[in-house]
Amino acid sequence: MNTSQAILDGDRLALARLLTQVENNSPAGRAALIELFPYTGQAHLIGVTGAPGTGKSSLVNQLAQHYRKVDDKRVAIVAVDPSSPFTGGAVLGDRVRMRDLSGDSGVFIRSMASRGSLGGLAQATANMAQVFDAAGFDIIIVETVGAGQSEVDIARLAHTTLVVEAPGLGDDIQAIKAGILEIADILVINKADRPGVESAEKALKSMLELAHPTERVFKHHGAYMSVSVPKEHANPNLWIPPIQRTVSTEGKGIVELAGAIARHVEHLRQSGDWAARERTRLEAELEALIRDSLMNRFREDVPQKQYEEVLEQVIQRRVSPWEAVKVLLNGRLK
Amino acid sequence: MTEKKIRVLVAKPGLDGHDRGAKVVARALRDAGMEVIYTGLRQTPEMIAEAALQEDVDVVGLSILSGAHMALTPRIMELLRANGQTHVKVFLGGIIPDEDMLRLKEMGVAGVFGPGASTEDIIRDVQTAMAG
Ligand SMILES: Nc1nc2c(ncn2[C@@H]2O[C@H](COP(=O)(O)OP(=O)(O)OP(=O)(O)O)[C@@H](O)[C@H]2O)c(=O)[nH]1
Ligand SMILES: [Mg+2]
Numbered sequence: 001m002n003t004s005q006a007i008l009d010g011d012r013l014a015l016a017r018l019l020t021q022v023e024n025n026s027p028a029g030r031a032a033l034i035e036l037f038p039y040t041g042q043a044h045l046i047g048v049t050g051a052p053g054t055g056k057s058s059l060v061n062q063l064a065q066h067y068r069k070v071d072d073k074r075v076a077i078v079a080v081d082p083s084s085p086f087t088g089g090a091v092l093g094d095r096v097r098m099r100d101l102s103g104d105s106g107v108f109i110r111s112m113a114s115r116g117s118l119g120g121l122a123q124a125t126a127n128m129a130q131v132f133d134a135a136g137f138d139i140i141i142v143e144t145v146g147a148g149q150s151e152v153d154i155a156r157l158a159h160t161t162l163v164v165e166a167p168g169l170g171d172d173i174q175a176i177k178a179g180i181l182e183i184a185d186i187l188v189i190n191k192a193d194r195p196g197v198e199s200a201e202k203a204l205k206s207m208l209e210l211a212h213p214t215e216r217v218f219k220h221h222g223a224y225m226s227v228s229v230p231k232e233h234a235n236p237n238l239w240i241p242p243i244q245r246t247v248s249t250e251g252k253g254i255v256e257l258a259g260a261i262a263r264h265v266e267h268l269r270q271s272g273d274w275a276a277r278e279r280t281r282l283e284a285e286l287e288a289l290i291r292d293s294l295m296n297r298f299r300e301d302v303p304q305k306q307y308e309e310v311l312e313q314v315i316q317r318r319v320s321p322w323e324a325v326k327v328l329l330n331g332r333l334k
Numbered sequence: 335m336t337e338k339k340i341r342v343l344v345a346k347p348g349l350d351g352h353d354r355g356a357k358v359v360a361r362a363l364r365d366a367g368m369e370v371i372y373t374g375l376r377q378t379p380e381m382i383a384e385a386a387l388q389e390d391v392d393v394v395g396l397s398i399l400s401g402a403h404m405a406l407t408p409r410i411m412e413l414l415r416a417n418g419q420t421h422v423k424v425f426l427g428g429i430i431p432d433e434d435m436l437r438l439k440e441m442g443v444a445g446v447f448g449p450g451a452s453t454e455d456i457i458r459d460v461q462t463a464m465a466g
Binding site: 012013016017019020024083084087088089090091092093095096099102103108109110111113 | 338339341360361363364365366367368369370371372373374377380381384385387388389390417418419
């Protein structure tokens with residue numbers, strides 16, 4: 001049977017197999033992506049990232065249950081864990097925390113190893129999300145272990161990015177160290193049953209105020225006064241990441257978190273950011289594909305031997321890289 | 335195109351309460367370059383078959399120490415087949431009497447490992463099964 005039709009018909013085995021093809025970037029996977037593309041663009045993509053062990057999988061488990069029970073939405077989960085740089089293997093353990101979701105045909109969980117290349121991971125994740133999107137999943141949640149360029153790339157893919165913190169991971173807030181605060185649409189302090197929640201929240205708040213100066217602080221007669229910008233004057237296009245507390249092991253704070261996510265979607269739609277994000281994402285994808293195919297064409301066009309000769313001259317400092325490009329392209333790809 | 339990785343589901347069906355052995359095997363398979371999906375304790379046959387399907391694995395490795403292997407293993411194989419995953423190779427680790435071992439192999443279990451099996455044995459047998 002035709003793979004794409006099977007996906008559209010809700011065949012789970014076909015879906016699982018296509019995800020493998022797409023992850024491996026095989027010709028069959030690409031062919032199906034082309035056929036499925038017209039059926040994409042419907043799902044809400046939620047990225048969940050944060051330092052190891054902050055409770056991301058437990059949180060995803062709760063959020064997915066919420067969307068199933070309260071909103072009757074179909075939920076797909078892509079859970080990414082790192083590959084070993086030495087052996088290329090991986091232990092993918094996120095499902096351990098998601099056992100509540102088993103037995104529900106409205107949920108599909110797929111574990112994924114980060115494998116070698118950074119750009120490759122983001123592209124593979126984007127393509128897998130497209131397959132889920134075409135298969136009719138309303139919400140696609142992508143869990144990644146925080147800190148690094150791949151999270152930033154994957155956040156670019158998501159409509160809403162949650163950065164998960166937990167108190168008691170040391171004095172510093174992990175997101176600040178990792179520089180992933182910038183990508184947060186919503187900050188989650190999970191494990192709010194643990195001591196240190198207050199100070200974690202305070203630290204996050206002060207970081208946010210630096211990044212989003214909605215409050216002006218005046219020095220008046222030697223004393224600091226904080227003046228809030230009146231609500232009606234606030235820029236409606238400005239989204240200030242809210243801080244949500246959760247206890248994922250008990251399901252506390254999940255309704256409130258889902259509320260914040262819904263408000264973010266509303267904001268994206270009203271401000272036009274939803275369309276802008278889609279546009280940016282598709283443009284980036286197009287550019288990456290153009291880059292890849294130009295590179296492939298170049299490799300087909302220029303004999304490996306000639307390439308190596310020119311490279312050798314560059315290494316010998318006889319020809320500069322710029323001149324080398326001129327020699328190699330020599331009228332090609334004008 | 336990336337080379338196809340061997341994907342393995344390591345699962346612990348039944349009620350026995352520790353998974354040290356399963357974790358050691360999971361890490362050994364990772365170190366042999368495989369992608370191992372680990373699902374944790376107390377999995378029902380239905381949960382295992384569902385995870386195997388969603389993850390599109392090539393291999394399912396079961397660790398059963400409770401003695402319930404003759405009930406659990408055929409059930410899991412039946413569910414895998416019902417889902418259309420006829421190509422999936424099933425391996426079993428545990429304390430398995432010889433006569434059970436024979437019957438399990440007749441049912442189509444690709445390999446059975448007793449407590450004396452080394453991780454090297456397991457890796458080799460999985461790789462051989464995948465190559466063949
Ligand atoms: N006390 C407490 N523990 C929690 C909470 N949420 C998760 N945990 C525990 O924290 C540990 C890690 O949880 P996971 O959900 O696996 O965390 P993760 O961020 O997905 O971990 P990695 O994927 O390995 O980075 C588990 O033992 C959970 O039971 C919470 O709200 N409170
Ligand atoms: Mg996790």
